[in-house]
Amino acid sequence: xxxxxxxxxxxxxxxxxxxxxxxxxxxxxxxxxxxxxxxxxxxxxxxxxxxxxxxxxxxxxxxxxxxxxxxxxxxxxxxxxxxxxxxxxxxxxxxxxxxxxxxxxxxxxxxxxxxxxxxxxxxxxxxxxxxxxxxxxxxxxxxxxxxxxxxxxxxxxxxxxxxxxxxxxxxxxxxxxxxxxxxxxxxxxxxxxxxxxxxxxxxxxxxxxxxxxxxxxxxxxxx
Numbered sequence: 001x002x003x004x005x006x007x008x009x010x011x012x013x014x015x016x017x018x019x020x021x022x023x024x025x026x027x028x029x030x031x032x033x034x035x036x037x038x039x040x041x042x043x044x045x046x047x048x049x050x051x052x053x054x055x056x057x058x059x060x061x062x063x064x065x066x067x068x069x070x071x072x073x074x075x076x077x078x079x080x081x082x083x084x085x086x087x088x089x090x091x092x093x094x095x096x097x098x099x100x101x102x103x104x105x106x107x108x109x110x111x112x113x114x115x116x117x118x119x120x121x122x123x124x125x126x127x128x129x130x131x132x133x134x135x136x137x138x139x140x141x142x143x144x145x146x147x148x149x150x151x152x153x154x155x156x157x158x159x160x161x162x163x164x165x166x167x168x169x170x171x172x173x174x175x176x177x178x179x180x181x182x183x184x185x186x187x188x189x190x191x192x193x194x195x196x197x198x199x200x201x202x203x204x205x206x207x208x209x210x211x212x213x214x215x216x217x218x219x220x221x222x223x
Contacts, residue, residue: 015049016059023063030071039075047082050091060091069102076107080114084122093125100133108133108144116148158192158210162218165189190222 022042026035042063049056072079072095079096083089100107111133114126134141165185172182193215196203203211 012053012055015045015053016055019045019056019059019063023059023066026071027066027068030068035071036074039071040078043075043078047085051085057091064091064095069098072099073103073106076110080110080126083114083125089121089125093129096129097132100129101136104133104137104140108137108140109148112141112144112148116152153204153207157206158189162189162214186222190218193218 019042022038022045025038026042029035029038046056046060050060051057076096076099079092079099082092083096085092096107096111100111107129111126111130114122115130117123117126130141169182169185172178172185193211195201196207196211
């Protein structure tokens, strides 16, 4: 008899039973008492075992259908923090999309920020959820994107953006020897320089000063 397999099977049943218990506790107690601890423990089990065990995936899928969508409003940051994880991606995307459908105002700003993330998986997942919200709340998404973009413009100076991008471009060229990746890294910043003052965006004084000081040199290097 394979004792390790037997022990693993027993542990798996403990996980699914624990998930069922937490889901029942949250479902029945949501309107009566604070279920924060139960939800956090449930999320820990889901994130740790959801991608490895089919039984856990099925238990979470069934449980999510029972729990009120309002339950998750306080835990949006924890959910978005795991968007990059392939282990829980499908169910997590579905849950966040449901939250966005019922409570778009609660999800819109954190998911907009996540859509600008550096990590490719996290960015793509957030953009997909944002697109789903946009289908039924287009004006809300447009306003949130505008606010997010302007906050980033105020908080992160062009000097800092270019410093970080040039360091990464240097690494891609000298360490990775990938010329195209280097060009792709700098392309969005060159586009910002080209489009300064174009359209509805009013340039800040710092952006104008940066353009006057460095635009010509950066354009020559680009050529």
